[in-house]
Amino acid sequence: MYDVIIIGGGVNGCGVARDCALRGLKTLLIEKKDLSSGTTGASSGMIHGGLRYLLHDVKTTKTSSLDSGYIQKIAPFLLFRIPFLYLIHKKGFHVELLETFFEVYDRYASLKNSKKHTRLSQQEVFQLEPGLSSSIQGALTFDEWGIDPYRLCILNAKDAKARGADLLLHTEVTDILVEEKIVRGVEVQTSDGKRHHHLGKIILNLSGPWIPKLCKKVGVEVKLRPGKGIHLVFDRRISNVALATETIDKRSIFLLPYQNTSILGTTDDDFYGDPDCLDVTQDEVEYLLEAIERVFPSIRNERMIGTYAGIRPTLYEWGKTEDSLSREHKIFDHEGEGIKGFITMAGGKLASYRLMSEELTDLVCKKLGIKEKCTTHVRPLPGGEKTISHAEIIEMAKEGGISAYALSRIYYRHGLGLKTILEMMKENPLWKRVICASEPVLEAEIRYAISQEWAGSISDIGRRTRLGWGGCQGADCVWPAALILKDVLGKDPHFQMADFLQKRWKALAPFLQGESIAQEELKQRLLGGFFES
Template identity: 35%
Template sequence: MTSLPNQSETYDVIIIGGGIVGSGIARDCAQRGLKVALFEREDYGYGTTSRSTRLIHGGLRYLEMLDFGLVRQDLKERETLLKIAPHRVQPLPFILPFYRCSLFYRLKVRVGMLLYDLLSYDKTLPNHRYLTRTETLEMEQGLQAKGLQGAAMYYDCQAAFPERLCLDNILSAQRDGAVVFNHTEIVDTLRGTEGGVCGVRVRNRLTGEEPEFRGRLIINATGAWVDRLLKGWKTPLPPQLRLTKGIHFAAPLANKNALVLFSKKDKRLMFVIPWLGYSWIGTTDTDFDTNLDTVHALRDEIAYLQETVSEYLPQNNWSEVYFTNAGVRALVRDNRPGASESAVSRKHGVLLHTHGDGLEGMITILGGKLTAYRDIAEEVVNRACELLQHRVEGRTGTIPLPGGERNDLKNLKAEVGRAGSEYGLTQAQTDYLVSLYGSEAYAILNRIEYDASLAKPLSPEYPDIRAQVVHAIEAEQAQTLNDFLLRRSLLGFTKDQGEQAIPAILEMMAVPLKWEAERVAEERSAALAHIALTRQHREVVTKSDMNT
């Protein structure tokens, strides 16, 4: 959406930030009948939302930190997301192998597993169980056999494409009346007669428009960018966040189940996750204080992960890294002296600004996890409703997200497959459409029914078809090439990251979005620049580096 709405209107709530928390807040506000506008500087799900391990989990390690409230919240939300977003969130078995572990350690793990089951007393997933050495090697044949004693197995969930989970919330908010804008940044806040915040001036980064919007309440949900915005607004508040960086990389598939491993260098927990036909390895946790917009994986960070995973899965070629991913966590600042990055709580905070900090009329969300986004949003909107004297209960935990109306995905895939075969689509293509759109895959087929040429593949190398591009532009606010490659399709996560499809996508986007040749070249350059950023390791990380 490039045209901005009537500026004379006053909104109940203006949301700054279109990541998973901001989009969840927009959905909740709109469902409760509040008049809401959301502005996102880049694209929905662009920031930390798209840079995670892609898990919906309670966080087994937080039990060791005695953070029972956080674990319970996340396990409860895991169950909620299984119900409202079955097309996005699926169960995933995890294996925690034991290598030369003491009896005390194994007893500690046993207690932790029991607590994990107890704290998820309302779950639909299986309880944990223990595997013998033989059973462990049968389930994961690539594991190092030397020193293996057995394993603990438990269940959590995977969100393979959190970018579209974020988009689902945006689409839901829109359908309930919210106005939402990507590629629109906040230039400044507007002030009322008593000095409080009463609106924002924004700039559409694609058109250059700079309108003003007034709101009764402003919600700052900018994640890792919070402190940067607060500083720009000249508030006397000290920094509220501790930023830490985490990276991941995609390598040849080496495991069937998710593996929970510990670095022998610093004992830090990491995961090896089966994802889109890869092993997805991560993550690191190091303090970060440089440019949020150019964060990327560094040579030593990749080598750190490679060194650990090669010890547990020695048969795989871990020097073959297809692409990397790097993001920044926003953690509520912990002022304990000497607290390590991993020791900082993942609990979120809600800051209600006052006249004293110069931002009265604004709420800022600090921190938060992907798993708990809906619950965090509900808490914030409850607070907003109190301030606005709007007494309506939230319903986001019971109403399915767009595409999540069907939880029988096997039957849905079969039905969409039969319907798609009439247009010449293969079962693999229609399965892919269901993975992207859930029950709304029929919207893609409807476009093909209107124009049969839209069934044509974007490239023989991928299952993606032309109808997806039209749908992304007309129904999902895709306004750049990267919007489509990275957050409307899975092309950006193929081995060549969608490079072969770029010409066809540009051809299809240029006409409806009125791109001249210069803009087409800029879009191509931006996409290739992103790909290059995720491939920097190819020139510097080799197998010899891992052995030095």
């Protein structure tokens, strides 16, 4: 019997699992795919206050900024600063109004350790970003924090596991067990088709876009207004700083340097389909390219390597545009509807996941009579117990006989966990081999992801290490990684490679043209025809 069973392995589910486990609750986390494979993984990868939310959702801006500060403290290795230019197309009084708007946003800068805005002349803007359109008259600066959302989920889940929580991945909840209007547990189906029952005192529905579907199983309703968002990914950092501008319908979008790539996003459209069947359309791609081309004319000459889409589980409101919907979260205790032991949390943002998790766990503890207080804002995530300087990383790389850059990337993803990976390479020197040169990813890190982080496929490894996500797009690294999976788990390498490449095709199809076609032809030739268009 579990104290709490959590359905959904996104950032909210992993955050709540960690908080519950830290407070001594017997916890089970269930995810039907892989951790962060839904809405969380499809985010923009920023822990930010949300400049645009100031217009209609000030509370979200404040809570997101506050939680950003906490996340920086518990996982300092996992965040990186992203300087932004908010581009000005024409001079006039509206610029003064814009600056007043940014002055309000400055009030939250100290919460998230950001720099206050500055106003730049046209000359200063072009010194920073020579590739901009000559129509740009100036800019206002601000900054946000980037984060790897996949790693954030993994680290929360690892800490939950270390504190006694159980995790079931690739396991779908097929039914909710209810007796006399009291939820007793869940029925699940594992990847091998077997069904099992797990009993729990409280069941938490944190399944994102799938929330309404699970609610129906117990006869309650939570209405969402799901919003689809897409991003385009380019093969390298194509701008010096992030650029914020507007689309044809005056929505805010951005082009930002993100790790070793660039990301252009995002859209926001009402979604009425199946969250399990998401496709990026050519219209969505063109919508974003058209907008950024207006300020960054060379964008169509850059090499696009992927697209991704996700569904925001936004709270339901009628009569508003998608952009003006609140990003606030809400907790639904269904005991008020006559169903005891079943709680749903919907809405919210990546940036405020920890605060949301704390609020929900407080409610769970109150119901169970647990008096332990939240400590997730002060307890470091795994790897964040101590920072390692760049000089120390260089010295450790020399001692280990590996590239300092490769080790710095391992440190970014794992923090102090890099010491375990270094020890693996010391015991097995052949594991220093570079498997994916684009990131880079070493063999030892792949083996660590398999043995310590539940990676069971090429896609799982990619979510944990970014293998195959850079310019190579898996051409050189998929087969060696598949052979490692065979060695450790006995997985069929041919199936693993074909599965990965078919998923990559889905991300490529909406924009494939020009040099991208040549890249895919090369990949098909190199990999012996496993990739089928």
